[in-house]
Amino acid sequence: DIQMTQSPSSLSASVGDRVTITCRASQTISRYLNWYQQKPGKAPELLIYVTSSLQSGVPSRFIGSGSGTDFTLTISSLQPEDFATYYCQQSSRTPLTFGGGTKVEIK
Amino acid sequence: EVQLVESGGGVVQSGGSLRLSCAASGFTFHDYAMHWVRQAPGKGLEWVSLISGNRGSTYYADSVKGRFTISRDNSKNSLYLQMNSLRTEDTALYYCAKDTGSGWDLDYWGQGTLVTVSS
Numbered sequence: 001d002i003q004m005t006q007s008p009s010s011l012s013a014s015v016g017d018r019v020t021i022t023c024r025a026s027q028t029i030s031r032y033l034n035w036y037q038q039k040p041g042k043a044p045e046l047l048i049y050v051t052s053s054l055q056s057g058v059p060s061r062f063i064g065s066g067s068g069t070d071f072t073l074t075i076s077s078l079q080p081e082d083f084a085t086y087y088c089q090q091s092s093r094t095p096l097t098f099g100g101g102t103k104v105e106i107k
Numbered sequence: 108e109v110q111l112v113e114s115g116g117g118v119v120q121s122g123g124s125l126r127l128s129c130a131a132s133g134f135t136f137h138d139y140a141m142h143w144v145r146q147a148p149g150k151g152l153e154w155v156s157l158i159s160g161n162r163g164s165t166y167y168a169d170s171v172k173g174r175f176t177i178s179r180d181n182s183k184n185s186l187y188l189q190m191n192s193l194r195t196e197d198t199a200l201y202y203c204a205k206d207t208g209s210g211w212d213l214d215y216w217g218q219g220t221l222v223t224v225s226s
Contacts, residue, residue: 001169034212036152043202043216044144044152055214087152091211094166096142096154 002026002090006099012107019075021102023088026069032092033071035064038101039084047086048073078104109133109215111203116220123193127220129186129203137161137181140206142213143188145199145222155201156188157211171197193224 003026013019023033031051036044046055048064051071061076075082083106088099115127129141143155156167156177165177176189186203200221204213 032210036213038152043218044213045216046207046212046214049207049212049214050210089152089154089212094157094211095168096157096211098152098154101151 001095002029002092002097004088004090004097004099006086006088006102008102009100010103010105012105013078014107015078015080017078017107019078019082019104021073021086021088021104023066023071023073023099024069025071025090025092028068029090029092031067032090033064033066034089034091035062035073036087036089037082037084038087044087049091075104109205111205111215111217113201113203113217113220116201116222118223118225119193121193121195121224121226123224124189124191125193125222127188127190127201127203127222129217131184131186131203131205134205136179136184139208140211141179141186142204142206143177143186144202144204144213144216145197146202146219147196147199150199153199157206158186190222193222195224195226198222198224 035048038044052064063074085103142157158177174192200219202219203217205215207214
């Protein structure tokens with residue numbers, strides 16, 4: 001199975017900050033990497049698919065990059081509504097696997 | 108508007124069984140693979156199973172293989188998860204999710220149904 005490792009597990013940031021979350025796969029997954037946002041008490045929402053494609057309705061401040069085993073999600077200017085937990089997920093092969101999550105908190 | 112509504116959760120004793128359902132609307136159900144994803148209380152997301160659209164090919168996480176069975180009824184726009192030999196570690200909120208159709212990414216999720224397995 002492909003293990004997905006996210007870092008950091010949590011971070012504190014201020015509105016307007018640039019935030020970067022990393023996700024590393026235990027083996028190459030080409031560009032089959034997706035990002036989700038989950039707010040407390042809510043279902044996850046797809047933000048980015050296939051590394052860098054923005055899901056419809058997602059603001060352009062969310063930027064995905066990477067390939068192979070190393071990927072990043074960047075929020076270019078953190079907004080109040082972005083405080084949430086973010087998960088990466090590999091869709092290269094089954095079993096599909098998620099990273100452990102990164103909780104973005106207000107500083 | 109895409110809607111996914113899960114049902115069937117509840118409290119069950121270890122070793123017991125439960126069947127979850129997911130009623131789908133707002134899209135052509137048989138054209139899309141569907142997934143179950145779970146989240147234990149206070150923990151991260153764990154993919155459980157997927158079933159393809161028309162052919163019904165199925166895939167499972169190692170943790171549930173041999174105990175859980177995913178199925179679908181395209182005539183009823185419904186997805187199911189039969190869970191047998193339940194363990195306390197299966198306690199979680201179970202989400203039904205729709206595949207985008209382009210490669211095992213999940214673009215719509217239900218609100219989840221809670222399964223609690225007691226010892």
